[in-house]
Amino acid sequence: MFRYTRITFAREILMFVVAIVFVIPIYVLVNLSLREGGDVTSPLVPVFSPTFDNYADAWSQAGLATALLNSAIVTVVSVTIIVVISSMAAYPLARIMSGLSTTVFWLILAGMLIPFQVALIPLYQTMRDVGLLGSLWALIIFYCGSQVPFSVFLYTGFLRALPREYEEAAAIDGAGTLRTFRSVVFPLLRPITGTVVILNAITVWNDFLVPLLYLSGTPQQTVTVALYAFVGQFVSNWPVVFAGLVISIVPVLVVYFLMQKQIIRGFAGGLKG
Structure with a gap:
C-alpha cells in the first residue's frame, strides 16, 4: 500500500x-x-x-516565413541523413566484437572531442572552393559531419542492449544483413531514433554561428539569423522581438511533445546499454 x-x-x-x-x-x-x-x-x-499585433509584425517584417522554411529544410534533411548514416554505422560496431570494430568505434567518438569551431574556417574555404557557399547544402553537410559521432554513440549503446534472437531468426529465414537491418533491427531502434531526432533537431534548429558564417551576404537565412538581423533593425521594439522568438520555438516544442515517450525510452535504453 x-x-x-x-x-x-x-x-x-x-x-x-x-x-x-x-x-x-x-x-x-x-x-x-x-x-x-x-x-x-x-x-x-x-x-x-x-x-497579437506583435506576432503579425514579426512575421511580416522579419521575413520569418522564408527563414522558417529554410530552417525546416536544413533540419529535416540533416536529421534524416544523420539517422540513416548513424544507425547503419552503429549496427556492425555493436554486433562485431573485434579489435578493429572497437578501434573504429573509438575513432568515431574522437570526433566528439574536436571543437567544431576549429573546423569552421577550413570548411568555409572548402565550401567556397566547391561552390556551395551561400547554399543550404553547406549547412546540411556541416551538421551531418559534426553530429554523426554523437549519434553513433547513442545507437551503439542501444544496440548492444538489444537481444540477437530476432536477427538470428531473420538469418535462418534467409534474410541478408541489409534486409535484416531494414526489416528487423531498425524498427526496434524507434525509441533511440526519437532521441537522436530531437537532440539533433534542436541543435540544428537553434544554431546561429554556422548559418551566419556560411550564408552571410546571401538572401538565404535561417530563423536564428533572421531574428538576429531583426533585433538589430528593431532593437527598441522588444515585444516584436519576443514574438518572433515565440514563433521560432513553436515547431521544436511541437516535435518534442509528439516524441517525448520515444525520447525517454531512448535515453533509458541508451543508459542501460
Whole structure:
C-alpha cells in the first residue's frame, strides 16, 4: 500500500519548485510578446491588455516565413541523413566484437572531442572552393559531419542492449544483413531514433554561428539569423522581438511533445546499454 509521508510531501514541493523555475522563462517570453511597445513594466508583471499585433509584425517584417522554411529544410534533411548514416554505422560496431570494430568505434567518438569551431574556417574555404557557399547544402553537410559521432554513440549503446534472437531468426529465414537491418533491427531502434531526432533537431534548429558564417551576404537565412538581423533593425521594439522568438520555438516544442515517450525510452535504453 502506498503511504503519503512527509518525505513524499517534500518531494512534491521540490518538484513544484523545479517546475516553477523552468516555467518562469517561458512565462516571461510569452508575457513580453503580448505587450504594447511602450510598456516598460517588470517582465514578471502580467499583461492585462494583450495584443497579437506583435506576432503579425514579426512575421511580416522579419521575413520569418522564408527563414522558417529554410530552417525546416536544413533540419529535416540533416536529421534524416544523420539517422540513416548513424544507425547503419552503429549496427556492425555493436554486433562485431573485434579489435578493429572497437578501434573504429573509438575513432568515431574522437570526433566528439574536436571543437567544431576549429573546423569552421577550413570548411568555409572548402565550401567556397566547391561552390556551395551561400547554399543550404553547406549547412546540411556541416551538421551531418559534426553530429554523426554523437549519434553513433547513442545507437551503439542501444544496440548492444538489444537481444540477437530476432536477427538470428531473420538469418535462418534467409534474410541478408541489409534486409535484416531494414526489416528487423531498425524498427526496434524507434525509441533511440526519437532521441537522436530531437537532440539533433534542436541543435540544428537553434544554431546561429554556422548559418551566419556560411550564408552571410546571401538572401538565404535561417530563423536564428533572421531574428538576429531583426533585433538589430528593431532593437527598441522588444515585444516584436519576443514574438518572433515565440514563433521560432513553436515547431521544436511541437516535435518534442509528439516524441517525448520515444525520447525517454531512448535515453533509458541508451543508459542501460
